[in-house]
Amino acid sequence: MEEVLHAILFVIIGGGFFVSLMIFEAYYCYKKGETDVYDFKETVVNLTTGAMYKITDGICIALYIGAFYDLVSSIGFQWFPEVTLVTLLITFIALDFFQYFNHRITHKVRWLWTVHHSHHSSDRFNLSTALRQNLLFPITGGWLLWWLPIALIGYDKFSVIIMMEIITAYQFFIHTTKVNKLGPFEQIFNTPSHHRVHHGKNPKQIDRNFGAVFIIWDKLFGTFRSEEDAGKIVYGVTTPPAKPLNPLYIQLHEFFLMLKETWQYKDIRILFMGPDWLERRLANTIEKRSEHEIAEACNNTSTQ
Numbered sequence: 001m002e003e004v005l006h007a008i009l010f011v012i013i014g015g016g017f018f019v020s021l022m023i024f025e026a027y028y029c030y031k032k033g034e035t036d037v038y039d040f041k042e043t044v045v046n047l048t049t050g051a052m053y054k055i056t057d058g059i060c061i062a063l064y065i066g067a068f069y070d071l072v073s074s075i076g077f078q079w080f081p082e083v084t085l086v087t088l089l090i091t092f093i094a095l096d097f098f099q100y101f102n103h104r105i106t107h108k109v110r111w112l113w114t115v116h117h118s119h120h121s122s123d124r125f126n127l128s129t130a131l132r133q134n135l136l137f138p139i140t141g142g143w144l145l146w147w148l149p150i151a152l153i154g155y156d157k158f159s160v161i162i163m164m165e166i167i168t169a170y171q172f173f174i175h176t177t178k179v180n181k182l183g184p185f186e187q188i189f190n191t192p193s194h195h196r197v198h199h200g201k202n203p204k205q206i207d208r209n210f211g212a213v214f215i216i217w218d219k220l221f222g223t224f225r226s227e228e229d230a231g232k233i234v235y236g237v238t239t240p241p242a243k244p245l246n247p248l249y250i251q252l253h254e255f256f257l258m259l260k261e262t263w264q265y266k267d268i269r270i271l272f273m274g275p276d277w278l279e280r281r282l283a284n285t286i287e288k289r290s291e292h293e294i295a296e297a298c299n300n301t302s303t304q
Contacts, residue, residue: 008055015051018172022127025178029126036124037177041245043128048247049118050131053138060138061161069151069160076152083156091155092163093214095146099167100217102145103210112142113275114254121250123236125199130175134251167212171195181227190215193227200233 022043029037073080081087106112115136122129137143150160174195182191190211198209208225211217218224227233243249261278262270270278 008058014169015047018127018131019047021172025127025176028178037126038128039124042122042124045245045247045250046122046128046132049135049251050133052135052247052251053133056135057138065138065143065147066157069147069157072148072151073154073157077154079154080156083159087155088159088163091150091159092166094153094155095150095160095163096167096211096213097217098149099146099212100210100214100221102142103212104207104223105145106142107207107210108274109272110258110275110277111140111271114258115140115142115251117237117239117254117275118241118250120199120201120237121241121244123234123240125175125177125196125235127172127175129199130172136251136255140255170213175199186215188214188216194218194224196233197225197227197230199235200230201236201238202231202234205230205233 022038026038026043029035081090106116115134118134119129119132122132146164147160171190174190174192176192177196179192181193182189185191186193190209190213194209194211194215197205200206200208204225208223208230209215209218210223215224239254241250241253243253258270262268265278267278
């Protein structure tokens, strides 16, 4: 119950703070004559999905995620260091490291991508985009690869939750087009410039810059691309939602489409392969069928 109240409190207090910054950004854009940065209806959708996600997340932590953490911690390395500034910093860096891989895998596995799809589905990029989340995230296990490693090592659960909230809150501020390059800060930390690339849907922008707070993970593991090298950024996804102003539709459609196609093609690999795996497989099948038909036609012609 405490986790649910914490989530509601976060929505009220954090939401009020975030909305204040969004209003400031929207007003700034309006004064600059940039009237297309925000859309009121879409902003309401983003706020709605953000609140739905956060409350669902709190309920799931209370029901089973917290218990899962306790169970794994009890059979893991059980380090449980004393809570000091140093150990909190270690916890923070470790969580950001694990979140990098969690985020990267989310883009590569369709089961996870169908839930993350909604966050990328807007063709606008502003502070409200950060709140465009999905209530299915804590239900479908998207949290597992973030929580599991840190639980195995053995950190204080309360400290972990606080660090996770800080990492999540930091990412709110990098969803903007109004902040340019930040000098040396860009070398180590994720910034609006780096994250704009991540939200692009052109080939040079897809699956780049997965870092949460630190961008060094992308540089170490070969997924970094600077804004200068990314070309013109076009925000959104290659498969945009048919009902972009329906908060339930944008959260649920891709997930249930995946289940429908898994049943239709009787192939469980659809759940775990890449988001475009089925499309490529069908295209390859059609291409091979066409080649076979052409070859047969040529053989028939030559025997006549």
